[in-house]
Amino acid sequence: MDTSVLHKGERLEKVFLNEPxxxxxxxxxxxxxxxxxxxxxxxxxxxxxxxxxxxAIDQAGEGCETEIYALAxxxxxxxxxxETHVTHAVGGGSSNQLIKFVLDDKSQGRFLGELKIAQDAxxxxxxxxxxxxxxxxxxxxxxxxxxxxxxxxxxxxxxxSTGQLDEAALFxxxxxxxxxxxxxxxxxxxxxxxxxxxxxxxLIPDSLTPLLDSIDGVVQ
Amino acid sequence: MAKLLEIINLxxxxxxxxxxxxxxxxxxxxxxxxxxGPNGAGKSTLSAVLTGNPAYEVTAGEVRLRGENLLAMExxxxxxxxxxxxxxxxxxxxxxxxxxxxxxxxxxxxxYEGKEPLSAKEFLLxxxxxxxxxxxxDKLNNRSVNEGFSxxxxxxxxxxxxxxxxxxxxxxDETDSGLDIDALRIVxxxxxxxxxxxxxxxxxxxxxxxxxxxxxxxxxxxxxGRIVKTGDKSLALELEKHGYERFA
Numbered sequence: 001m002d003t004s005v006l007h008k009g010e011r012l013e014k015v016f017l018n019e020p021x022x023x024x025x026x027x028x029x030x031x032x033x034x035x036x037x038x039x040x041x042x043x044x045x046x047x048x049x050x051x052x053x054x055x056a057i058d059q060a061g062e063g064c065e066t067e068i069y070a071l072a073x074x075x076x077x078x079x080x081x082x083e084t085h086v087t088h089a090v091g092g093g094s095s096n097q098l099i100k101f102v103l104d105d106k107s108q109g110r111f112l113g114e115l116k117i118a119q120d121a122x123x124x125x126x127x128x129x130x131x132x133x134x135x136x137x138x139x140x141x142x143x144x145x146x147x148x149x150x151x152x153x154x155x156x157x158x159x160x161s162t163g164q165l166d167e168a169a170l171f172x173x174x175x176x177x178x179x180x181x182x183x184x185x186x187x188x189x190x191x192x193x194x195x196x197x198x199x200x201x202x203l204i205p206d207s208l209t210p211l212l213d214s215i216d217g218v219v220q
Numbered sequence: 221m222a223k224l225l226e227i228i229n230l231x232x233x234x235x236x237x238x239x240x241x242x243x244x245x246x247x248x249x250x251x252x253x254x255x256x257g258p259n260g261a262g263k264s265t266l267s268a269v270l271t272g273n274p275a276y277e278v279t280a281g282e283v284r285l286r287g288e289n290l291l292a293m294e295x296x297x298x299x300x301x302x303x304x305x306x307x308x309x310x311x312x313x314x315x316x317x318x319x320x321x322x323x324x325x326x327x328x329x330x331x332y333e334g335k336e337p338l339s340a341k342e343f344l345l346x347x348x349x350x351x352x353x354x355x356x357x358d359k360l361n362n363r364s365v366n367e368g369f370s371x372x373x374x375x376x377x378x379x380x381x382x383x384x385x386x387x388x389x390x391x392x393d394e395t396d397s398g399l400d401i402d403a404l405r406i407v408x409x410x411x412x413x414x415x416x417x418x419x420x421x422x423x424x425x426x427x428x429x430x431x432x433x434x435x436x437x438x439x440x441x442x443x444x445g446r447i448v449k450t451g452d453k454s455l456a457l458e459l460e461k462h463g464y465e466r467f468a
Contacts, residue, residue, distance in 0.1 A: 167274075172311040172365075175271050176325040176381060177299035177332070186324065190315025190364075 006032040008061065015203050018042040022053040030061025037199050040072040040080050041211055056085040059093045066095040071195040074107030081110040088121040100195050101132040102188055103139035111143045119150040126154065132162040133191050221248040224420050225389055230281035232269045239265040241445030250417045254431055254456060255424045257442035258464040263424045264308060267393045271305045272298050285389070300332035304387030306378040308394040313365035321365045322347065322384055329385060350383040354410050372403035379410040390421045396430035408433030428460035443467035
């Protein structure tokens, strides 16, 4: 595990694209800011490999900001687990997490989201959202949000949902002449865009450009 | 006048319940047909079956579009062949912009017709021209399809899409519901201006009000899954006065 400390007021913004595994532990001092983007989108990967993303954040000083955005698009029999462990030890901080999975074929996804707000961490604002899209009956998603909140003056929300493509939207698009496969792709792209749009332009890695182009290619 | 649509003894059901029970209707090019009837008569089922909504099952009968078997076509093929439905409840599609949606639709139709796709510039010019027809704002392009649109905007957006796609058969399903009088006038004028001697419209409505603006050549009363009476526009006025009781 790679532990690093973000000193007072420091800022870390980083994209992790198709890392075979990620084990990150960050300790945030007062007023520091972390923005992490974890993208798993590589259907050419060796099939027996299971990807494991573990992101642990400790807000150890006042007024820290943490944002975690994760997107996995799985095909074949790919497996991705994403774990987030966010601890607010001190108050006045914020954390926001948006974790999305798109699961096709026989792929399997797992999200474990642990969020702790310590008794002293008053005035914390913490949000965790996990949305998953199943494109196949054989795909599987397991999601485990774990919230432990010991402070009373906080704003904390979490939501998790797993669904399928909206049949009414698919039919609406078909009724306008859009073929079913293309309609499906438009809806999948729309689902993924919410995460991809969070990445600042300056941070978009070259190797992500083909994915963004393929999205634009369909929809432009 | 050439025969555009022919519905012969159409039976359809949803969830095992029969809704259409032997419906017959012929529509020629250049005609506007109003279909009126009490709730539950099968008006929306007819539009769903004509457009290939997978929730409905056709159990008997035929539908021919310019002589071709419409019921054998996938929903998107029916659309590309020129069947357009203005939905009673237009669907919101978050994350898909109107521009991307419409350009995909137009180019899919053009490919079906063996035409080159429109360039970005040609497409945007076409969007601008057609938006004017419906008095829709420029900001429409970047908004997600129907997301956060008011009831009136949704219905205008349906007719805008109709203007873009230039169908040969437009089915307007309760297009007047939820419209105030100004929006109703704009929508109806849009529909009227899209009328040509080659295309036709089916106007499904519960009330006579819309037919003051879109004047039908024929009015049909649909009750219990069949057309039970056909007349001219005066039939709509009569229905407004006496209701559907005698057909129920």
